[in-house]
Structures are given as C-alpha cells and as structure tokens.
Amino acid sequence: MQIYDSVQKNKREFIPQEEGKVSLYVCGPTVYDDAHLGHAKSALVFDLLTRVLRANAYEVTYARNITDIDDKIIKKAHEQNKSIKEITDFYTLAFHKEMDAIGVSRPDIEPKATESLEAMTQMIQKLIDTGHAYATTEGDVYFDTKSDTAYLSLSKRIQEEEDKKERIESSTQKKNAADFALWKSVKDGSITFHSPFGEGRPGWHLECSAMIEKHLAKEGAAFAVDIHGGGADLLFPHHENEAAQTRCSTNHTLANYWMHNGFVNIDGEKMSKSLGNSFFLKDALKIYDGEVLRFYLLSTHYRSNFNFNTQDLESSKKRLDKIYRLKKRLFGVVLMESPTEFQTKLLSALSDDLNVSLALALIDEMLSKANETLDTAGKHKELKRDTMANLAYIEKVLGFGVKNPFEYFQFGMDETTKSEIDALIIKRNEAKKAKDFAASDALRDAILAFGVTLMDTPEGTFWEKI
RNA sequence: GGUGCCAUCGCCAAGUGGUAAGGCCGCAGCCUGCAAAGCUGCUAUCCCCAGUUCAAAUCUGGGUGGCACCUCCA
Numbered sequence: 399m400q401i402y403d404s405v406q407k408n409k410r411e412f413i414p415q416e417e418g419k420v421s422l423y424v425c426g427p428t429v430y431d432d433a434h435l436g437h438a439k440s441a442l443v444f445d446l447l448t449r450v451l452r453a454n455a456y457e458v459t460y461a462r463n464i465t466d467i468d469d470k471i472i473k474k475a476h477e478q479n480k481s482i483k484e485i486t487d488f489y490t491l492a493f494h495k496e497m498d499a500i501g502v503s504r505p506d507i508e509p510k511a512t513e514s515l516e517a518m519t520q521m522i523q524k525l526i527d528t529g530h531a532y533a534t535t536e537g538d539v540y541f542d543t544k545s546d547t548a549y550l551s552l553s554k555r556i557q558e559e560e561d562k563k564e565r566i567e568s569s570t571q572k573k574n575a576a577d578f579a580l581w582k583s584v585k586d587g588s589i590t591f592h593s594p595f596g597e598g599r600p601g602w603h604l605e606c607s608a609m610i611e612k613h614l615a616k617e618g619a620a621f622a623v624d625i626h627g628g629g630a631d632l633l634f635p636h637h638e639n640e641a642a643q644t645r646c647s648t649n650h651t652l653a654n655y656w657m658h659n660g661f662v663n664i665d666g667e668k669m670s671k672s673l674g675n676s677f678f679l680k681d682a683l684k685i686y687d688g689e690v691l692r693f694y695l696l697s698t699h700y701r702s703n704f705n706f707n708t709q710d711l712e713s714s715k716k717r718l719d720k721i722y723r724l725k726k727r728l729f730g731v732v733l734m735e736s737p738t739e740f741q742t743k744l745l746s747a748l749s750d751d752l753n754v755s756l757a758l759a760l761i762d763e764m765l766s767k768a769n770e771t772l773d774t775a776g777k778h779k780e781l782k783r784d785t786m787a788n789l790a791y792i793e794k795v796l797g798f799g800v801k802n803p804f805e806y807f808q809f810g811m812d813e814t815t816k817s818e819i820d821a822l823i824i825k826r827n828e829a830k831k832a833k834d835f836a837a838s839d840a841l842r843d844a845i846l847a848f849g850v851t852l853m854d855t856p857e858g859t860f861w862e863k864i
Numbered sequence: 865g866g867u868g869c870c871a872u873c874g875c876c877a878a879g880u881g882g883u884a885a886g887g888c889c890g891c892a893g894c895c896u897g898c899a900a901a902g903c904u905g906c907u908a909u910c911c912c913c914a915g916u917u918c919a920a921a922u923c924u925g926g927g928u929g930g931c932a933c934c935u936c937c938a
Contacts, residue, residue, distance in 0.1 A: 428937085433938090436937085439938070553868095555933095631933065632937080663931095697877080709889095714887085755887095758887075763886075769902050769903065770904085773902060773903055839899085852901095854896080854899085
C-alpha cells in the first residue's frame, strides 16, 4: 500500500511499525455545533482508509477523538443556559447519527477530552519537568517553543517569520510569541477543571497528544502512531504543536505517516460562519440520500480541494444509480464468495493512496460489462455469481450500494404516494395488455407527475424517484 | 510578506517519461407499442514560452492564472 505523507511530501510504501497492525489517529470534531460537509469529508476519507487497510489484511486500531472541552462549547453553554454536558451530548449524538447516514463506521476508540484529563495533566507535568513548559504567575502553562529545536519541522515554517509576530503580540506572560497554552487558568468562576497547576482547562493541542499516548502509543516504539490524519488546515498550528508536545514529553515521534484531506468549498467559496454559507450535513441529508453524499464527497481524490455544487452531485448520483440498477437486475441471486480480477484491481487502485477515481472507472467498466452480458440471452450463472461478489466487495471496501436497491430509488417518498403510484402502474399495465396505448401513456404521464421515472423490464415495471 | 499546492474535453476527474482512463452532458444507432433503463459507436494532445530527451501532459527554467495555510477551524 502506498500513502502520500503530507509532511515529507512524497508518496511512499506504507510499512507499519508492527507487522500486520496499524494504529491510526484522526482529529475529530469539537462538539459545539452541527457537522458540516467538511467534517463529513474528513470522516469519509479516513473511513475509506480503514476499510482499505483492512481489505489489505491489516489489523487496524482507529481512534478519532471528540473534543468536548473548548471555549466555544463553554460559550454556547452560557448562551443557552445549559451545562457543557448537555451541549456536548447533544452534538455528539447528532454527529453519530449523521455519520451513520453517510455510512461512516465508528472508530474503534472514540476518546473524549473530559475522560482524558489525567493523561493531559501528566503530559504537562512531564513537559514542565523537562524544561519544555513553564507556568506563569497567572496560572497558565505554556509550551516553550524555543526549547524544541525541531519545532516547525512539520509545517516547515521559518522561525524568523514567526519571531516577527512577536513584536506585534500584545503583552502576555509568554516567553515567545509562538508559545501555546497547555493549560489555561480560569478565575471567573465559570466551568473549570482541577489540576496540579490550578483551576482551568487544557489547551486544545494537548488533548490529541495525550489521548494518543493513553490509547495508542506503545512502549519502545519509535512512533506513537503509524498514521495521523486530519483536515489540511490542521497541519499548522495544531499538528505542529501536537508533534512538539509528544516529541518533548515522550521518547517517540508522534507519527510515521501524516495524511491531510483537502477542503470542501461551496460553489467556489470557502465554507465559513462569516460568509454564512456553511452547508450542514443534517440539511444536506434532508435533500439527498446519505449514500449519494458519501459517493459524491469521496469521488474526488482526498487531497484535492473539493468544490461542492449540485450539478456535480447529480452527476455522482447518476453514477451510484447504475450500481443500484445492476443490483436490481441481480435481485434474488444468492451471494457467494468469488474472488475476481475486478476485486484485485479495485483494491490495487485504492491501495495507491486511495485512488478513488481509478476505482470508480473500474467499477463503471465492470457494470457495463455485466449489463452487456445480461442483455444477451442466456442464464449467465457464473457471471451473476461473480457480479454479486463484485458488488458485495464494493459495498465492503467503498461502502457504495449497501441499501436495498428498491428502497434506494424511493428516497424521500411517503407510503401514501408509493401506493398511489403502485395502483397507477397496475392500471397502466392492464391498459398495455389491452394495447390501449393512449390510455397507458396517459397513465404514465400521471405517474411521472409524481416526480418519478418508469421503466418496463422483463421482471416487471419499476419506478424511480428522479 | 512567508510557506506550499494546483492548471488535462462543455462540466467533474485519473494518468508523473513511451505516445491521453472513467463519469455527466451531447449526437447517432440497437432494444422498446412509444418511452425509460441497458448496450454500441462518436467527441481533447494536456494554460503559454523555452530547454533536456530517441521520446514529455508527465522532467527543468521562465511566464500567466487560480487556491490554501500563516488566527479557532475538518
């Protein structure tokens, strides 16, 4: 398997520290608001990565954190007169529900900041003891970036440039402008946590380092995790700081491979609160099937920036539809194990730094060939068996085509409408049988008015929502 | 200003030295009572200039045009 390392900036063979086993850590959401398409993209990319690693027979331990201590959470709790837990529980539940809808499997470990305070304070103490961190008279603890000679090695920034900012910085008790908080004191009586350094709350960067130590890092290993992932914007300062903390408080480097996914833009513009163009996953799911969103968001290479627009989404939906139409044609065929060349090629494509485009091309070619053969007369017992196995493989590795094909095409239709349509179809088929084509065409128009298409097949007449 | 990424058919998008995958849209045809679905066929020499090479979309240099990060952010 090949992986592009976004720190070394090259693609190289993936070799885990322990043969056959992979540890993966991905920065998860801060649960103070609804997840938008960017969160979805990131979760999807690393969901795909774990699937591909597992298909390559790796035993994967995948951790994705939930940040449930954060200034924005506290702010929201104050605004809504709720407890932190009420806010974080609400958004964590929503996040899980929405991830389920787009077929993102749960990580093996989902650590929360609130459950990792001990690991965090221990790490801070180590950093203080080794001279990499210092407490101020105000009760804050900062990481001393000057004490780490490898600082900025991840993002490859230039120290002088960072130093320039120092003069502009307002007066704080920081030694260097680039120093970041490991522990922030809280004195106004609002929500705080206990620590040996006083009342306060942990810094965001610390959280990930501490959780990785607690849940994934192994004694004596050169790297705390094999792969560390997250959004492209996290490289600096978040991952830079994480790496520094781990480097200075333990005897290993944070990650062997770094993977950063590209951003999701909406109609060419960055999603942001200030622009008011955030596209929330929950809203997208009202309009589109979760699997269509999954297919669309995964259809472009994970490192590229993604420009969300409805035209391309429709194009993706049509592509997914083809998988489901073949599933319909094969409905009832018993699934049996059947390794095929297609499956080998598909995995090979995905194992090359998740080359989804190539994988999709292979799928389209497989679908065409299968349809072509099924169009000709004959039983095609082997073809059906192999195709079923291929579709099952696509479901497993890519998560496409996991639904009942008939239900998939009825997305968003209520039961009353469905039975009305079914009744009209029966009438139309009677008219067709009587060769009363004027009547049958009129009935078809009536059915099409529901926003569906009709198709007559040897197996019967089916409709699909447009 | 610093660091880095990108530029391939109308649209989306693979391909990183050997003569341009795939999808959407479009056109023609097969199938169909007619449609729809499915199938078949057709449609680009890769932003510009120069260089390296037997050979470049792919490497080098320059130019032009986009974009990201440098502040919380997936």
